[in-house]
Amino acid sequence: MKQAWMAMALPVLLAGPDVRAQDAASAATRAAQAELAERLPLDDQEDFKNAERGKLAEIAGGLITGKDGQIVWDRRAYAFLNAQKAPDTVNPSLWRQARLNAVHGLFEVVPGKIWQVRGYDISVMTIIRGKSGWIIVDPLLSEETAAAGWTLFADTVEAKSGKRPIKAVIFSHSHSDHFGGVGGIVSKEQVAREKIRIIAPHGFSEEATAENVLAGGAMGRRALYMFGAILAPGPTGQVDTGLGPKLSTGTIGYMEPTETVPPKGAKLTIDGLVFDFLDAGGTEAPSEFVFYIPAYKALHTTEVVTHNLHNILTLRGAQVRDALHWSKVIDAMLLKWGGSAEVAMASHHWPTWGAGEVSRLLANQRGAYRYVHDRTLFLANRGATLHELADQTAEAPVQAADFSTRSYYGTLNHGMKATYQRYFGWWDGNPANFNPLPPEQSALKYVALAGGAAKLLAAGEEAIASGDYRWAAELLNKLVFAEPANVAARSALASAYDQLGYQAESGAWRNYYLAAAASLRGAEIAASSSNGQSRSFVSAIPTMVFFDALATRFDAASGAGLKGVFQFLLPDSKEAVAVVVEGGVEFPRYGVTDAAPTATITITRRTLDDVMMGQTQFPALMQSGAIRIEGDRAAFLSWFALHPRADPRFNIVVP
Template sequence: MTTGTDEAAIDPMDTPASAELRSIEHLFAEQFIQLTEHVFVAVGYGVSTFSFVLGDSGVVAVDGGSIPQRTADAIAELRRHTDLPIMALVYTHGHPDHTGGAPALIDENPDIEIWGVQHFGDEARRFARNGVSIAGARGLRQAGFKLPPDKRINNGIAPAVYPKAGALAGGPGGGPDPRTFPTKRFEGSAVIEIGGVRLEVSHNPGETEDQIMTWFADERVVFAGDNMYRSFPNLYAIRGTQYRDVRDWCESVDRIRAMEADHLVLGHTTPFSGAAQVDAALETYSRGLWHIYNETIAGMNAGKTPDELAHEVTLPPDLADHPLLGQYYGNVAWSVRAIFSGILGWFDGNPTQMNPLHPADRARRLAALAGGPETLAAAAREALADGEAQWCAELCDLVLALGHEAEAMTRLKADAIDALAYSLVTATGRNYLHTCAQELRDSLDA
């Protein structure tokens, strides 16, 4: 382990977590897949997966992709199969990685119908209404956009792209271009019929409250949006978000399964084909999510705290290593904490935690017990040398709260959280940790 002087001693490509992330990159390599006679799926064209459904006189796109140029590239591939006009766009939800590429579709047809659920874009509106500007900075950390390429492998469910400034910016319509806002909205469910394509859309909350399920009955294709991808789901985004109701999410996955589809298109990564394969995938996903939810609720009812449950609640043994539930994008421990706070709020039930000491006051008292801040600083250095990066970071926080050895402890903390990142398979967490380490060093170098 590094001790604050030799960051290059750790090669991120040599850790098991890094190797595991590299092993899934084929799932979002660029592919233009003809899924059925009338459905084409664009994987790896930017961050998200999006699709085209062909009718007898027109085409309907399901999601718009993340980056206009990459969506245009997918349209060029589509043109090898049909010259029918793209007449409508259906958003599975309002996240900008699913709406940011929509200008390319609008350039194809300025009169395109754009469909979304009635409360489309509610997450971005809530941030804007409350003036939560920190969400943008935290989003950049989670995405890893400020990191050099050698600190990023992928984002767990998509390639490590670097979009132009503002390309994935959030807004009430999910993107910076007002032309991308829905022109057609529905409440609950609706049937979209245009260009010889008939799609059934229905509200199906999960990763976002404005998530929908899209059903193409003619060829038994269901579009899940971001309620499913080939990773444990992001039940809580560390960039910060409103509570993603996990029970709703579980029930939404079960509604997708109830369609008994022959083909399942995910919001990221490659689709599934074959009724048996689709059902098996959805059964696994449902069982994994329900298990985490039910075990967390049981622990809450037993009086356990979030700190305890985050370490104790895990996937069942037969699902712990399942490739569909690898913690590449979402993280079980963070999900457990989100369920607790989303249902019971911030107070963990322990009376000691009702009005805890200020962190600086706690640090001062602990330092006095330990023999002074020098002792804590020495313990922090020893912890990292012994491979205890988390303990090192916690000790650094205590020493920094006291203003002792500020520069040395800041650099040591940066080394500790880099070490934590290298050993974490959850790409969003890796990105966040590496970015924070970089920001700490930059604050000193400035």
């Protein structure tokens, strides 16, 4: 999930040319939608029954605001999903998933024992009754949505059964949509005063705060496309992400776990209930677990098993995940709890009830991830390359029979390509592709080869007319990169992206295609998915991660001749970092340098947090005296000037 402090909001978007309005669904798109609708049992109501089962209450209109009155979550604009039949501009299978994800409210999962708050963030919050109080699992992405969900629970359940204290909070894994809202449920002072247990998998702290910091700028920009944050909701815009409705736009917080579950798993008694934890690190997240509650015969599959095929590599970017290990963890769940668990619930989507149905869910999910892995290597070992794999592979047989394995978020296509990348890297082994020309250079040559822009445009438009949208996109992308101001080329490419987006079963693919089309048309809306990281989140980022991120901003070309050692002292956190600069490289070392520093900079970690949060900048701090610099002040200023801030609004679909 998006969780980087460097993934800044984009309050001002780049203006584009005034080009043709968004297209309607073409005949080819309508035919593709009809073909898929014909071969899938879209009228099967079992998932809809499960999504509505146990509903007790809901937040009117699905509207949640923060203390400042800002809207954090609003489902009113998604009333169009009330229609049962998919419009031609939405893949009918994705439409079904979006309608399931649109069901919101408080739901009783195990009578009197377990409840879930669903539909008020991309993720789901689970509330479990212990011996004397409540155990909260995954308190959503934003503090505001978590607080609203907890209020709904308190007003509905506690109002009847009596108020009980929160005894524990469980973070299932290291993605912020599963811990960021914790401050809306409990405060740090409350945790300390009431001895509330905060339980997480091993490695959680480092992964939760550092996973996306180094590459956060690019990940944040791409996330706007992936989650459709720059699209208006509607039948020709954002309808869903596949994994959940969308990202909330509130405050992301953090709390340090009071205890972690070891790599071998463990049985813990939490408020009188036994929890059996199984390590799942290295599947959907680097730090993750699943657990079973024997007393309630309830299995929580966190984000390892949800009602879709998940990403092996997300469109926003991340480290490639291990589909083979993923399948083995699910198999371990099946062996350990299959036949015993009478309900399986996750931190996305709706539960599955019945021992047989739970076992079937696990077996089918296991098969889907194993299929991604094994088919990739089956073909790769016979010479298929990254871009050939998916086109040679039909969907897994289970995907035609079980909606929970379909490509609503991750896809078989990208999953196989990611698995190829995991084993072989980005290169396909062909030397012609080892060092290709950059897109802007090759684009000019393609236009010349086609006989000019007009001929390449005509070929692209012919491909669109014939319904060959992938080829049209490939051709027209060359023309746009050769002539970014060519309005006709941008318009035609946007039309190809429209149809590819309409046909996509994956919510993430749809969002990316349609956001790209909107960018080409200059029709991006103000980003509605810009989260603010709280001080609790930023202060938890390891100091070395901050300096490593700072090093990625070092201008090596301009600083090739600079040499020095800059010693940072952080008295409040009792830390020190020495930054060694030489040969166009900046290397931070934790601790005090043995060499005589060029300059020594004394700054509190809290002030450093202010810098990370964008509340101040080094020049202002130097003027105010909040930083003390001893030694060669001019050298420090020269070094600092070599860290230009990247523009977070960089282009993606144009040069």
